Amino acid sequence: MRGLQDEHAGVRIAHQRKLAGLTQRGMAAQLPFSYSLLRQVEEGRKNASPDLVSAVARLLRIDVTVLTGQPYVTELQQDKLATLIRPIREALDLYDLMDGHGPDPRTAAELAAEADELCRMVRATQLSRASHALPPLIAEVTTAVHRAPTTPLWQTLGSAYRTAHDIATKLGFYDLATIALDRLGWAAERGSDPLLAAVRQYMRALAYFREGEHSIGLRLIDTGHRAAGQADQEARETLAVRGQLHLGAGVIAARAHDGDAVAAHLREAASYAERTGEAGRIHWLSFGPANVAVHEVSAQVEMRRYGKALEKSRDVLLPHGWAMSRRAHFYVDRARAEMETGRSDAALGSLMTARKLAPQQTRYHPGARETINGLVAQRRRTPDTLDNLAAWLGR
Template sequence: MHALTPQNTGARIARARKLRRLSQRELASLSAVSYSTLTKVEQDRLPASPSVLGALARALSMPVEDLTGQPYIEDLQADALDGLIHPIREAMNLYDVGVDVEVRPRPLGELADQAEALCAEVRATNIKKVAAELPSLIIDATAIAHTETSDRAWQVLASSYRTAYDVTAKLGYLDLCTVALDRLDWAAHRASDPILSSMRQYMRALAYLRSADYATGKRLIAMGQRILEQAPAGRERDVIAGQLHLGASVLAGRDKDKDKAEHNLFEADRLAKATGPAEKVHWLSFGPLNVAVHKTSVLAELDDYQGAVDSGQKIKLPDTWPRSRSAHHHAEMARSLMWTGRAEGAFKALQEARRLAPQQTRYHPTVRETYAHLDAQKRRLPETFAGYGAWLGR
């Protein structure tokens, strides 16, 4: 059972505050969140935005997931997903024990193909399938990396750790995400691959974004950019450089630094025009469309929800675009539509996110916060609204 048992974020925040023996005004002062916002969030009259959650978690000296309730264990159990996490953890724990004589790994080429296929499956949001297949890939890739010690073998192992990061992040096991990123860095160094090392810094920066430590996140982006300078010039390097700028733009937006957010979006757009659509380059979904989607997200982070709605409604997502990214965009749009008073539009966006990526959407904290606020508004919404809440476990 989770440390904080209440079923909504506001109640978890209130309980954590009381355990710390803080008044609402004291917590508001410590977190730099307005007293009015804090009281409304605790009363479930206002959704807790990611920036507010991060600020409160830092002031309370606790992980953000303790306030969001992640991982959503009961729902994971209902979906038979919780039992798939421990084998991933065990497989990653074997990273440095050397060759296991009882393991007969598959050929490196076969493992490389599976690693690439699982990356694609994550983008298609087939999370349960990936989680089930991943432990055997990590075990075999670990064995062959220690046996062959070739750059290619270490790269395949690094790719398997990257997929472990993706799966655990989407299911809310944020502590295990950190382990996966450490393993990714360990394998990337042995592969002498600056591309993988810089990608790892980008992903680490996102972890610090979630915890509202924007200064550290920005330092990690800068470190990733320095590491990337060691990679040969070309399209692959440009894609990673562009993705680093997109990460920096979201960090700046969450930190309410509009100028830096716009600068990084400009640089990402410049690189995207050079690379063109590059969704399959390390499966980062980079390209002009991803820049446009990030612009919408950044506007929301800057609390310009009307601007985010206007920007997002101009975007046409093709059916061929990765479902994971499309669903995330619709979840972000739902939040902005809700904040601008468009309850029905927000619910339609939540429904579209579910249609595209049900497993990912079900465990997305922004989706749950948005739904909770729509429910609290008591607006007239379709009969399917209650069914959506039951699906989310509310």
């Protein structure tokens, strides 16, 4: 069996570099990172940061998932999640083949309620339950909307597509997530829902953020603002979507190490949050003052200002009832900052908290996996808890 250290991103970077015929010095010369850092990452002595991974992927013209190892097929098989992906893929593919025949669908209200419940499941990281229920819901809503194409039904279908995107993203199937976003745009256009269209652009921007394409991501954010401009500008829903767009832009700017742009977008987001308060059920965004604070921590981590990230994290108060998925993501970010500042015990504690809150999400989160790898590399003798956490990843 391969050890945990054998599967870290540094090993994959070294393998892809050699396939491209590059030396470490040759590749480092074409990256905004030092030769010393690249060498340490490949040897597993330094953590592979997301911006380093995306920079290498762009240089070598490969997908980021080649370097992160996603999707984690062995773990997906162990969790019996791998078999759930094909039915979702088929449901997304048959969007234009529902001709209104077959059993009568439930009422629009009943379908909307189930779509909301599946969103809740994903936010609670109950990925298996949501994955099982999603394909038949998509089929039923598609039948219903072809029979009676109303805006509420198109919005429900858009919600189902959003859930498909979230599941695919959390499990590392980014090609499927892209298809789901295409379907979301299709439903938003037919439902004449500008805010749903804006949310889609926000999610597309995050996909390019993952790949390190900062300028494209920011252009998509601007497109999202233009879409939101067609909605009622004083409505709480519009304010929340616009605020979330600024949060997305802030994290993208952070990956590009543009501190001024980060500060500007966070200020804009905070101004919207003052007007909305905590808004948790607007196209299933978790926008509000808490999310602004959490994104500020993420931005500091992306800019590798780990001490500042820890300082900001101490001021974060997560609201009661906040989505488990968002809580866990915050603890993964904090764990990375703690590890990078030598607080290994604290980082381990944050990872264990993330695991407790959202076990499936944490297991498939590339940041959590790389942080665990970094902790293992930092310690010549690991405590039982860290050994168990590493084994839990299937290595």
